Amino acid sequence: MYAGYGLRIDSELLLPELPPAPGLPARADVVVRLGPVRPPAPDALALPHGFWADGDRIGLDVPEVGRYLCERGTRITVEPAPGASTDALRLFLLGSALGVLLTQRGLLVLHGNAFVVDGACAVVLGHSGAGKSTLAAEMHRRGHVVLSDDVVPVDAAGRALPGWPRIKLWQDALDRLGLPSSGLDRVGAGFDKYHVPLERAAAPGPVPVQWIYVLDRHEGPLRVVPVTGAAGFAVLHEHSYRNEILVGGLRRTHLARSAALARVAGLARVERPRGVDSVASSADAILDHIARAARPGPVIREEQHATGTATRTVGA
Structure with a gap:
């Protein structure tokens, strides 16, 4: 069992x-x-x-x-x-x-990974090859519990359910993180991708989702841009795991679960410069965004992290 x-x-x-x-x-x-x-x-x-x-x-x-x-x-x-x-x-x-x-x-199943920050959950979404698992490994290296990699189920209460304690990483990602592949099991024959086990002090339970980030690339500096309104539904659908099966009753349940999650979790895009290895800086930007959102004060509308940092805020 x-x-x-x-x-x-x-x-x-x-x-x-x-x-x-x-x-x-x-x-x-x-x-x-x-x-x-x-x-x-x-x-x-x-x-x-x-x-x-x-x-x-x-x-x-x-x-x-x-x-x-x-x-x-x-x-x-x-x-x-x-x-x-x-x-x-x-x-x-x-x-x-x-x-x-x-x-x-009846779960909302997202294509991404989830890690814990101060008792709440951040979910990172992205298409295959976007660097989700490499970012999860970086968060684990910094001491954050990684709940799940690749498949993140969210229940009706808006909680991410923990998967098994491992991350799948390609050889180049292991090299960037300074991790050896010797002794690791391959994901499959012919794949230069490996199961990397994660150490956990105890088996985690479900954790409320408070933040959702989508990894993207653009021609510009690293920045975190909020996603609001109907665009949030499009993001959740686009990055639902195997969304091609969402027909009939499964689609109706998906819409209800997406609406419930959008009400309790903040969504943002992490736009990273093309052609730049930005794992560490992306982790910095996400954790900084989370820390700023937790503090009283102006609401952050846009952040840029690169040479020359600029932040625009509105409201109080």
């Missing part, structure tokens, strides 16, 4: 990335089974990137890996393709398939 995102997971496929579930044996919240998956019906809805929706069943077909079926937020069935490696099966199970299952459970 494994633990992750507050769930007890009973899996026939060995999942060494996940910690064991604590306490006495109890009924699983989620079961993962190996076996045949009934193909989608002729009238099933074909979705991008190999996903399909057939009533309350959400499936995923991954060439040369297998077919995954998520049902009712409680069960994932995996039908391996001939010759598929267990590494590849786990990669898509713990990523796309589990992300779908968490969405089925």
